[in-house]
Amino acid sequence: MSKHSIPKMARFDPISAPDFLPPGQLGELQLQRLQNMVTLAYNGVALFRRRLNDRGLKPEDVQTLDDITRLPFCDKADLRDGYPFGLFASPMSEVVRLHASTGTTGKPIVVAYTQEDINVWTNVMCRSFAACGLHRGDIIQNAYGYGLFTGGLGAHYGGEALGATVIPISGGNTQRQIMVLKDFKVTAICCTPSYFLHILDQAAELGVAMKDLPLRAGVFGAEPWTESMRQRIEQESGIKAYDIYGLSEIIGPGVAMECPCQAGPHVFEDYFYPEVIDAATGKPCPDGVEGELVLTTLSKRAMPMIRYRTRDITALTSEPCGCGRTLRRIKRISRRSDDMIIIRGVNVYPSQIETALLKVEGALPHYQIILTREKGLDEMEVQVEVTQEVFSDTVGGLEQLQARLTKSIETTTGLRPRVRLIQPRSIQRSEGKAKRVIDQRNM
Amino acid sequence: MKLKQLSLFLENKPGALSAPVKLLADAGINILTLSIAEAQQYGILRLLVRDWKGAKSLLEKHGLLVKVTDVLAIEVADRPGGLAEVLAALEQAGLNLEYMYAFTLKRESKGLLLFRFGDPDKAIDVLQKHKINVVGKAELFKRLEG
Numbered sequence: 001m002s003k004h005s006i007p008k009m010a011r012f013d014p015i016s017a018p019d020f021l022p023p024g025q026l027g028e029l030q031l032q033r034l035q036n037m038v039t040l041a042y043n044g045v046a047l048f049r050r051r052l053n054d055r056g057l058k059p060e061d062v063q064t065l066d067d068i069t070r071l072p073f074c075d076k077a078d079l080r081d082g083y084p085f086g087l088f089a090s091p092m093s094e095v096v097r098l099h100a101s102t103g104t105t106g107k108p109i110v111v112a113y114t115q116e117d118i119n120v121w122t123n124v125m126c127r128s129f130a131a132c133g134l135h136r137g138d139i140i141q142n143a144y145g146y147g148l149f150t151g152g153l154g155a156h157y158g159g160e161a162l163g164a165t166v167i168p169i170s171g172g173n174t175q176r177q178i179m180v181l182k183d184f185k186v187t188a189i190c191c192t193p194s195y196f197l198h199i200l201d202q203a204a205e206l207g208v209a210m211k212d213l214p215l216r217a218g219v220f221g222a223e224p225w226t227e228s229m230r231q232r233i234e235q236e237s238g239i240k241a242y243d244i245y246g247l248s249e250i251i252g253p254g255v256a257m258e259c260p261c262q263a264g265p266h267v268f269e270d271y272f273y274p275e276v277i278d279a280a281t282g283k284p285c286p287d288g289v290e291g292e293l294v295l296t297t298l299s300k301r302a303m304p305m306i307r308y309r310t311r312d313i314t315a316l317t318s319e320p321c322g323c324g325r326t327l328r329r330i331k332r333i334s335r336r337s338d339d340m341i342i343i344r345g346v347n348v349y350p351s352q353i354e355t356a357l358l359k360v361e362g363a364l365p366h367y368q369i370i371l372t373r374e375k376g377l378d379e380m381e382v383q384v385e386v387t388q389e390v391f392s393d394t395v396g397g398l399e400q401l402q403a404r405l406t407k408s409i410e411t412t413t414g415l416r417p418r419v420r421l422i423q424p425r426s427i428q429r430s431e432g433k434a435k436r437v438i439d440q441r442n443m
Numbered sequence: 444m445k446l447k448q449l450s451l452f453l454e455n456k457p458g459a460l461s462a463p464v465k466l467l468a469d470a471g472i473n474i475l476t477l478s479i480a481e482a483q484q485y486g487i488l489r490l491l492v493r494d495w496k497g498a499k500s501l502l503e504k505h506g507l508l509v510k511v512t513d514v515l516a517i518e519v520a521d522r523p524g525g526l527a528e529v530l531a532a533l534e535q536a537g538l539n540l541e542y543m544y545a546f547t548l549k550r551e552s553k554g555l556l557l558f559r560f561g562d563p564d565k566a567i568d569v570l571q572k573h574k575i576n577v578v579g580k581a582e583l584f585k586r587l588e589g
Binding site: 205386387388391392393394395398399420421422423424425426 | 503541
């Protein structure tokens with residue numbers, strides 16, 4: 001009780017002031033920044049200049065915010081083709097930091113920051129922490145990986161700017177994570193949601209009661225997750241699990257962050273302009289309708305992005321939020337357009353499998369999908385780790401469990417999987433992003 | 444009266460059985476009796492040890508999934524019809540028997556079987572009413588030592 005007893009709006013942190021800009025002023029700021037950024041990108045990056053020229057557009061053609069829809073898209077392939085420095089708009093003498101994303105496939109993507117960019121990033125991360133009620137005096141355990149990955153340093157600078165105490169523990173070494181959580185009286189943790197579930201499992205094995213610790217907030221992101229996962233985390237640990245969204249190509253973590261209403265992350269629109277489009281046609285989706293998230297950086301100097309296609313599936317809503325922020329919200333990203341797997345012609349997302357497994361009482365989110373092709377036919381095997389709660393010591397009991405899991409997946413996806421029960425902890429745990437699908441179909 | 448049995452979930456793959464057995468051996472824990480129930484992809488190893496708590500935490504520390512179940516050690520006459528008599532008493536009372544397995548131990552022409560019931564407490568009542576001997580922990584360990 002005491003951990004969460006501060007009423008939602010009791011504290012207004014001045015750090016959050018830009019989150020409450022009146023829409024008219026926000027729009028003006030956005031347009032001004034957009035015009036500057038497009039000019040910079042046009043003059044500084046050959047790719048953007050060519051793309052605009054191909055459409056007969058000049059930076060001066062951006063007269064209103066709606067004109068953004070006339071601009072061309074860019075995507076990960078452009079970043080890959082420009083590897084390593086092809087999309088930089090500023091000379092190297094102004095670049096103070098490089099990060100690289102491993103991406104899920106292929107060559108890394110290099111991203112660059114000027115000092116101004118780092119300041120913006122620090123600002124949005126600081127506002128992210130403030131948005132979920134953290135402040136000076138909080139002790140933040142930053143278990144995002146430090147290094148080329150943007151998660152670690154992004155959260156680090158933001159936490160320090162907030163005035164909180166940051167523990168730069170980075171990812172991995174779960175036993176030490178638990179020791180530090182306990183001994184340093186940590187009040188907030190940053191990591192991927194799947195890694196936090198792993199921490200919970202280990203804590204239970206070590207006999208550490210997470211509910212008794214001062215930990216009250218988790219800032220979770222860097223991978224798609226689901227509402228059921230959030231509920232599980234909150235129930236098992238007694239903390240509030242907040243969804244943070246970001247991607248290296250745009251800045252890193254801190255593109256959008258949830259407030260105490262936990263009703264989807266608010267996009268920091270003063271720096272990042274969001275659109276949701278129909279992935280097939282490229283046309284904008286109406287408010288509340290799901291599609292692919294497209295982001296434009298409004299102030300980035302080293303590496304501006306014009307209408308970057310994120311492949312993340314979400315919906316944008318401008319409905320007012322209980323917290324009073326004027327920033328629009330996106331729905332939690334639970335899938336990516338490139339996560340989609342096609343099995344026997346049926347589109348399936350790993351998040352659907354996860355939801356189906358969680359529907360079966362006590363079943364775990366630790367699972368892996370193995371795809372094979374036998375005699376020209378796709379087979380989906382779902383491996384699920386058996387837990388203490390569902391382990392019945394009779395074969396009949398386990399067979400029933402297997403049947404319930406199979407049924408649940410079949411109902412959700414329309415495909416009948418082979419469900420294999422496996423020993424706990426036999427699926428490799430991620431200290432970064434969870435690998436949910438292993439495709440052995442050799443396509 | 445009730446004994447604590449450990450049940451382990453094992454995947455059906457090479458080395459799955461030897462891993463827990465070796466852990467117990469290295470810790471000097473003697474297995475009093477055991478049985479394996481197998482399905483196509485996995486098996487359940489059920490075993491009885493003297494220090495079940497120690498064995499459980501040891502196995503769990505090594506990532507094994509262990510469940511504790513109450514079982515009863517029941518004395519059965521070692522002659523044709525010995526088991527049938529016990530089962531008849533149980534059936535009459537409508538008791539749900541999940542599974543059973545044996546000890547190699549024998550005394551005065553009486554064998555010892557392990558039973559797992561849906562409701563072990565009710566089973567104890569029924570067995571006592573029929574004067575069937577349920578062997579408790581102290582007595583069991585004494586016999587095994589002797």
